[in-house]
Amino acid sequence: MIGQAIKLIEKGLVPDNLVRAGIRKLCQQRLEEESAYDCEKQSMQFHDFWQELKQSHIAIKTKEANEQHYELPTDFFYYALGKRFKYSSAYFDETTKNLDEAEEIMLEMYCQRGQFIDGQSILELGCGWGSLTLYLAEKFPNSQITAISNSNSQREHITAIAKERGLNNLEIITKDINEFEPGKTFDRIVSIEMFEHIRNYQQLFDKISSWLNDEGKLFVHIFCHRYLMYPYTEDGDDNWMGRFFFSGGQMPAADTFLLFQQNLSLDQRWLVNGQHYEKTSNAWLENMDKNKKHIMPIFEKTYGKDFASVWFQRWRIFFMACAELFGYAKGNEWMVSHYLFSKK
Secondary structure: OHHHHHHHHHOOOOOHHHHHHHHHHHHHHHHHHOOOOOHHHHHHHHHHHHHHHHOOOOEOOHHHHHHHHHOOOHHHHHHHOOOOOOOOOOOOOOOOOOHHHHHHHHHHHHHHHOOOOOOOEEEEEOOOOOHHHHHHHHHOOOOEEEEEEOOHHHHHHHHHHHHHOOOOOEEEEEOOOOOOOOOOOEEEEEEEOOHHHEOOHHHHHHHHHHHEEEEEEEEEEEEEEOOOOEEOOOOOHHHHHHHHOOOOOEEOEOOHHHHOOOOEEEEEEEEEOOHHHHHHHHHHHHHHHHOHHHHHHHHHHHHOOOOHHHHHHHHHHHHHHHHHHHHHHHHOOEEEEEEEEEEO
């Protein structure tokens, strides 16, 4: 039944309001599958997955995840994202007029919460299209920023923008996080929505601790559930997200990182209501629809003419799914969390 419905949706034959209603139903189904209403069973599921994570590689299926998002032509993200190319949640306060402003607000929030100041050495893990790397390079001209990405196209994009803006205080490295070793230490390490692709948090946190100066700090932004932790799988019709957009990924719980403080100590955690991500995702969808005539030729070249329309609709579904997930229960079920850690 779900498989047939998805085929109709991917052909664009189902109105958006019905698609969104179906997504909300799947959100409810996910809560039931993860035993959200049975504390004892849920606690055991959490423990079992936690133990599994500790036996895993730092990250899995990095090639697949990279291909699903980050090796798409940059032009697509130019038409879908905001001015800063921020491919993660923005922040909409009561005065925010548009996505561009919301991106700026969240980027400045990182600087405040991460305690960034000019002159620091900074490492960004999973820099995406460079929204934060470029923001830091502009705001802190005496800082030296090193950023890693698993994507050649992202490195090329950031390097081109930096050259265009006359920024020479950043270095972009293309590397799988499983293999990365910086060979030096930093005052700040920051990661925005990369840890959802991580499995072995303890191993990565141990590495990060060794990459920090004695007074160094780690700032992390993730999306999460308020207390559930579960992997995205690819089997079955109802695991559409894992199959097409999030291979090897997982949904952390807001408290997950509190279990991995052997070498890093949590200074503070902030929860950010999921409705900010809902608004961000809806803005991406609006941009996609508005720029369809520009995006379709990109998709025809990337996916082939026979599949371009299906993939356009899949990306629309992806943005709707993100919007409905994070907007569920008025943003109090799935959300964003920020963390500041100090080296022990």
